[in-house]
Amino acid sequence: MGTFSLIFVHLLELIAAIFGTFYIFKYREDKSTRYFTYFLWLTVFVETVGLIPNIIQSVESFGHLKETFWNQNFWLYNTYLILSFLFYLNYVKMNLKSSKLKKVLMIFFLIYGLSTIVNLVFSKVLFEAYSAYSFVVGSILLFFSIGLYYYEILQSNAILNFSRSIPFYFSVGTLVFHLCVTPLFIYSRYYSNRTSPEFVEVYALILTIANIFMYTCYIIGFLICSKKNKSYS
Template identity: 30%
Template sequence: MFEFLRSYIVCLALLSGIIGLISLHKLPGNKAKFLVLLIWFSVLTEIVGYFFTQWTGLLNYYVYNFYMFVSFSAYILLLRSLLQKQTNRISAVLFLILFLISLFLNILYFRKDINHSFTYSFAVGVIVVMMLSCLYLVEIFNSNKILNFKKSVFFWYILGILVFHVPVLPFMLAIKWFLIKQDESIFSLVLFILNFLAHSCYIIGFVWSEKKYNY
């Protein structure tokens, strides 16, 4: 019943991507502009993923596994660039290596046919990003940035990442372990709601942020 909502996810990404382009004047450095690039990469992924089966006759796990690899690697590198403490930055590098190892092991596990959902690599990626995000927030709350953290596009982008990935992880694992039955209608509804919340955070960040806090 809610399968049609999957197509509207592209519209959400397009909306936040367009607002990101309009807000480029408030995104002074490459690091801030990189956020807009990531959103447009998600737009491209959603479009290709939507038509992939129709074009190739194959399941679209190839598309989303590649997106997972690129996006989580980008999130970890982004968080590393935002962290100030050297120990936290080193932790980010180690977590990136851990994520890449999990991805390599997933590929080995499905070496005969890798067109499967890399759920466990996704779980590792979410946990790693969640831990690094906590370190980032702790650094903010222990510095003078706490006075203006809501005016930073990075804060809202990280919040959007967490709002989407933290709830979707237990849902996906429950499907993986057959704790709940996979229903495409419910799956589409959950993905739409979480994407709506995430892109709302991105849009708030672009609109509400101020240039001097986006370096």
């Protein structure tokens, strides 16, 4: 992403986290929304730390850090990637009613967590590239878990107020983002600025638009859903 796009997306992440914070402090809500807001703040933190390599490259006085692990952020985002998909699975699980479906997601949660850690430990990907295994497998499990959530909603009266719940906006934003980005992420391993600058440009554009859509969904969700709840006061 370009500098302007990067700053704009970071700003949306921060706004979503702030809106989430106001929401959970001012209105009654279950634990899942609190964890969702904590996750948004974690995202803001990770994205801020992730800017360090760019700062090292552009500021001369930080030149001595070019030979350290701070000069790249693969280790940071590979760790965040695992944590984010584990959060997604757990968040959906918390919003399911069926104990059977919850058990299924818990099994996926454990398998994904263990397998991704093993993959990072026994491969060289942690400090050298973004883990395709973590992203692709995590996306597949995310699609499946949100599908279970939609299936359960369709089987109940909750569908009548579906568009006035935080999980609805979470599911739409997160699902669309990964549906758009995952196929391109898979192919990005075979292209670079040197071999196909057009693909890299399209990938960056779609990634930016997908991020904007996702965080806008989160922000709108907090705004709309805050109107239906009663204040603590």
